[in-house]
């Protein structure tokens with residue numbers, strides 16, 4: 001147990017960070033691989049604490065493994081190309097059901113349970129209020145969309161009202177046809193449109209690793225140009241590819257910092273934002289560190 005004076009020291013240490021981030025937008029992308037009930041609770045506490053000190057947090061979630069599990073149960077084999085799910089009409093229905101109907105609901109409920117008598121989390125899908133307009137990405141991927149427009153004002157309005165948006169990443173085109181959007185891409189587009197200070201990717205790895213089988217081979221910091229060179233590197237595979245591309249696009253699009261951190265570590269978000277500890281991989285446009 002910490003002594004009361006240790007606790008006070010920790011709180012005081014957070015003060016410069018609170019001053020720096022109060023009033024700023026921070027997009028937190030929670031990867032499906034890091035979603036777990038106990039950790040969701042720690043994440044919910046982090047989001048609520050950040051909100052109470054004035055950080056404008058938007059949570060964007062994935063759920064790839066959760067979609068895979070339902071597809072398996074239905075006897076349908078998931079197929080990916082460069083980390084993106086090939087999405088036929090039936091897969092789109094499953095993605096929509098799992099991301100919007102299950103993962104989003106569970107996260108909203110977890111945050112609101114932690115918030116006790118002041119429920120603040122509001123679930124929004126990219127289809128709601130035209131939040132995410134999409135166009136088809138590649139005919140070979142089926143109903144996979146790329147974001148062409150973000151209605152950032154909708155998120156700012158919710159934040160202005162003291163609410164915390166929790167976004168699931170199914171969007172729609174102008175005709176109302178839904179599309180499956182990679183959650184890393186959607187989070188990036190939202191962060192750019194909101195002119196966010198930071199985008200933080202919570203995933204099931206310590207950050208970007210030189211060698212994916214060696215958790216101690218963390219790459220602590222990179223510029224977006226260095227990151228783009230890495231995307232073709234043999235040590236980067238599967239879901240890490242869209243994540244790296246999204247980090248580079250975010251900082252090149254005006255977001256101050258992108259971070260890839262270990263969502264399996266309880267309170268990773270608070271450690272990243274409000275302490276001196278540098279965790280995970282940090283990406284900036286210029287190398288001014």
Ligand SMILES: Nc1ncnc2c1ncn2[C@@H]1O[C@H](COP(=O)(O)OP(=O)(O)O)[C@@H](O)[C@H]1O
Pocket residue numbers: 030031032033034062063064184202203204205207208209210211212235236237238239240243
């Ligand atoms: N070079 C690398 N460094 C770290 N993780 C990597 C790397 N290459 C591949 N990966 C894998 O990418 C995964 C993250 O992608 P993904 O499972 O799609 O995450 P998320 O659900 O958070 O979007 C990690 O858990 C890891 O297994």
Ligand SMILES: CC(=O)N[C@@H](CCC(=O)OP(=O)(O)O)C(=O)O
Pocket residue numbers: 030031032033061062063064065067083084085095144145169180181182183184239
């Ligand atoms: C087009 C595409 O690949 N969409 C993703 C959306 C969910 C997602 O991105 O989930 P994670 O963040 O957990 O990977 C999918 O269907 O799995």
